[in-house]
Amino acid sequence: MTAVRTPVPSRPQPATRRPGAAAARLLRLELRHNAMLWMVPVAAALFWFTTYRKAMAMPPLWNLRAATMQLGALVAFVCPVVGAAAWMGSREARRHITDLAAITARPRWARELATWAATTCWAMVAYLGCVAALYGVTAQQATGGGPLWWPAAVGAVGIVAFSALGFAAGTVVPSRFTAPLAAITAFFALALSTQLIHGSQSYWQISPLVTGPWNAGPDAGVATFYPYLPDLPVAQMMFLAGLTVAALAALALPRGSGGRSLRAGAAAVTAAGLLTAGTAVELAGTGKPDAHGMIAIPALHDAANDRPIHFTPVCSHTAIPVCVNPAYASYLPSTAAALEPVLNEIAGLPGAPARISQAGAIYLQRVGNGAGVRLPGPTISGTPPVYHVLLPDQLLGPTMTTSQLADTMRSTAGPALIASVVGSGPGASPAQHAVTETLMLAAGLPLQGPVPPPGRGRGRYQPPPWLLPGSPVYAAARRFAAMPAPARHAWLVRHLAALRAGQITLAQLP
């Protein structure tokens, strides 16, 4: 063999690799070989079955649908994401390639982070797709009050945390049993964590399923007249981010994950993550329901969020306009139609309101998980007088359909409006009772006794004995109702002030 002279380069060629290219290639490889990819249809199907259908059955209100989305999406995603992440975390050990992978150029921690990142990417793709579908449809249907991004943000951070916790579980206990047991344990912890919430100022409000006072559930009355309070979402995201950082940093703690400095740094980051999560729990424990139905945390609260949102109300074209917040515009036609017979009867009478206006509710925390709702001020106020109402959906309780809401408005706000104009109440004169019943008959409302005073509940009262057929009040009411509507209205215009003052007797009624 002869020696061959080959030119020796005078100096080494400069590296042409782009920074981060290897990491990107590793991530791309992991994206192509990731179990979460196969879980995307499962998660999407679960989201559709449990969350999307439920949200779409609700009225097109952002506050209802966003809160439902946050809770439902996290519950739907927890098993697929935690399971897939744990499966991927245990991959090297399951395939018995730990030693083979240990001699690669990348430290173990970097390889694990790439696998976790790929898992999280697919989980986020699925989650964001689901959110986009739900928010997109809601944006087309809703007439105001959103979109609300805090619930979507909490859900996104929650998905990242699920992925990190599942991955850490799979790495620490690399068994084929780890994935299912981690998924079910995570579901158990998440879904049943809310069982431990008792009253306000509970530390368990840190659960990412909580969007407001837990016992109230998704509430159609919040975040429309006042901003969506970010206090609790910020604390929840702090908690979830802290858990994520701690779980990922803990992967670098075992011997062989990297150098001594890396492990020391990982220990510090793990401690910092746990500290952040603990601080968030402490903050959530100080949160309590504010007057506008959301949870305020004093240390995170911004007073600017207590200012009402300015809006131009949407009004009906009835004899007395009915005006609602634009977010509730879908309720306006049915509400106005339900109240129209009453409004036609009282329009133009002395003391009749110039407008019926929807008000923002004031929330009251009661003992335990109890809560109450009331108007922020008097029922009638201002010049010209405005009659303030709460839509039934603003009250705590199950969400109503549009027709249910209209029926409830008709049977509660209708009699209350007539009573406020006539001055009927527990101390009213027989003539006032008779005129009240006349107007209710004319408006097609069922006869009922005096409207209960505020705070004594609501609903239909059984007619008292003096309103039963054959009584003087009943006879006078029938007689007055038999008059032609214009003549009755004209009489009321002339005599309503005296009637309210108790100066008209039953005999003086025409």
Added chain:
Amino acid sequence: MTARAARQTPAPAVSGRSARSAWPLRAGMRLARLHAAGRRIPVALAAIAACAVGLRIALIGHWDAYGALQLPLVFETGAAAAITVTTASPLGEPERVTGRWLPYLRLAAALVLTAAAAAALAAAGTGAHLAGGTLEVLRNVAGITGIGLLCAAVLGGGLAWTGPTGYLLAGVYALYTQWHGPALTTPWLWPARPAHDLGAALCAGLVFTAGIAVITVRGARDPVRE
């Protein structure tokens, strides 16, 4: 040892009727033990026991109506998922082509584990308020295990847990709709049906039978890649 030497190796000294009759039993026991070890059946039994203990501890607490109904379902799903994971074979194709007794071993393993899970969870609820009672435990464990076994045949034993865990959420949601309608009353969502509901029991039984049949005949799919 060479082939020639092997041919010259004398036969075992044991002979006679008693040795011949003892050999299949001993070999069968050894085969079952190896199959159980290869499928991680002892670990699955430990997981089932852990689910039973967890259920027992959880039943000590005070739960509202939601929690009390959801609680057993979570642990039943955990036990069912552990059973389905045992369908994964570490040997794959070689075992399939040489294992004459493999279908019987798979059948026996699935049946024994399901019976153990139902018994353990029912025992955990003894003396406590277990929503639905023993019948519901039996129905739910059998049905969810059936889902897992069917998933094992499609996805492979490693990822077979996706079926039970996905069904867990569907079942919990069906329970939720009993309060917040419209209620889901299909018997295919049997966790939301009462224990004495015949349709739900038939559906769960059908799924379990299908799962057992498929896993006995075909076994779990050998995953090529994940």
